[in-house]
Amino acid sequence: MFGSLTPDCVxxxxxxxxxxxxxxxxxxxxxxxxxxxxxxxxxxxxxIAKFYRPGRxxxxxxxxxxxxVAELAADELPVVPPLPGCDGERLRMAGDTPFALFPRVGGxxxxxxxxxxxxxxxxxxxxxxxxxxxxxxCDRVTIAPDRSLAAHAAFMLQSGLIPGRLCEDxxxxxxxxxxxxMPLFAGITLIRIHGDCHRGNILHRPGGAFHLIDFDDMxxxxxxxxxxxxxxxxxxxxxxELDALVEGYETFRPFDWDQLRLVEALRAMRYVHYxxxxxxxxxxxxxxxxxxxxxTPEYWRQEIEQLARQREEIGATSGGGMPD
Numbered sequence: 001m002f003g004s005l006t007p008d009c010v011x012x013x014x015x016x017x018x019x020x021x022x023x024x025x026x027x028x029x030x031x032x033x034x035x036x037x038x039x040x041x042x043x044x045x046x047x048i049a050k051f052y053r054p055g056r057x058x059x060x061x062x063x064x065x066x067x068x069v070a071e072l073a074a075d076e077l078p079v080v081p082p083l084p085g086c087d088g089e090r091l092r093m094a095g096d097t098p099f100a101l102f103p104r105v106g107g108x109x110x111x112x113x114x115x116x117x118x119x120x121x122x123x124x125x126x127x128x129x130x131x132x133x134x135x136x137x138c139d140r141v142t143i144a145p146d147r148s149l150a151a152h153a154a155f156m157l158q159s160g161l162i163p164g165r166l167c168e169d170x171x172x173x174x175x176x177x178x179x180x181x182m183p184l185f186a187g188i189t190l191i192r193i194h195g196d197c198h199r200g201n202i203l204h205r206p207g208g209a210f211h212l213i214d215f216d217d218m219x220x221x222x223x224x225x226x227x228x229x230x231x232x233x234x235x236x237x238x239x240x241e242l243d244a245l246v247e248g249y250e251t252f253r254p255f256d257w258d259q260l261r262l263v264e265a266l267r268a269m270r271y272v273h274y275x276x277x278x279x280x281x282x283x284x285x286x287x288x289x290x291x292x293x294x295x296t297p298e299y300w301r302q303e304i305e306q307l308a309r310q311r312e313e314i315g316a317t318s319g320g321g322m323p324d
Contacts, residue, residue: 105211184262
């Protein structure tokens with residue numbers, strides 16, 4: 001079904017799910033992995049129909065994601081909760097393809113926050129983490145060197161995409177990286193987090209609340225994962241923004257300064273995560289046209305060199321949290 005979705009098919013599925021007539025508008029929206037459509041209803045409103053690529057997540061994991069977003073909405077966090085169908089279900093199936101419907105929410109991806117908006121972002125993250133700490137996610141990635149990093153690296157090493165001697169070099173660099181990172185995670189509490197909390201996943205409407213969107217990469221991980229991706233640079237170079245964010249965060253939840261020792265390790269793990277994501281798209285024939293230089297010997301040499309430089313950065317900045 002995923003590979004044969006047509007506008008008529010999408011309209012029929014939306015009408016059946018909601019028990020409402022569509023007005024014939026069905027616009028495709030950009031998405032790297034899934035297929036997303038903006039669909040008009042006869043009452044003049046619009047919904048977003050999101051069709052998840054089969055095989056990426058289990059049905060249980062997707063159901064858990066939607067229930068978590070609904071839980072956040074029930075706690076009055078500014079998220080976009082899934083719409084229940086006329087039968088009350090949030091996750092539906094079209095053959096082998098899971099899909100869900102959401103209200104359309106306007107706004108632009110967050111660019112450069114104003115000074116006072118960093119506190120607002122901190123409050124939003126703290127409230128998200130307070131709900132996330134209630135229970136662990138179902139069948140999701142655990143962001144840790146012996147879990148996500150090991151799994152991503154194993155996938156790439158077994159994929160056949162890393163050429164010749166570079167495969168051995170990549171293996172050796174990953175082993176060295178894991179050895180450097182493992183001690184930093186000792187004693188760190190892992191909770192349910194957004195997992196991909198960059199500014200593109202925060203909708204900004206002037207004068208309104210920020211909206212967190214796209215929980216596809218919801219994970220079990222350290223809370224600081226949702227913090228460092230928002231900063232304009234390294235924590236030591238973003239002290240004003242970090243201080244304001246933490247001030248807002250501690251309105252609702254204590255901030256663990258010791259987790260800042262993980263930032264450069266998490267950045268390195270993000271590099272590997274992205275490389276593995278690209279590898280999966282390459283094998284699925286969905287990445288070749290968007291990144292023609294990916295996967296060349298030069299790409300892998302640069303990737304290995306980048307990881308080595310990041311490992312040095314981890315060694316230089318892993319002494320603990322920043323002083324007040």
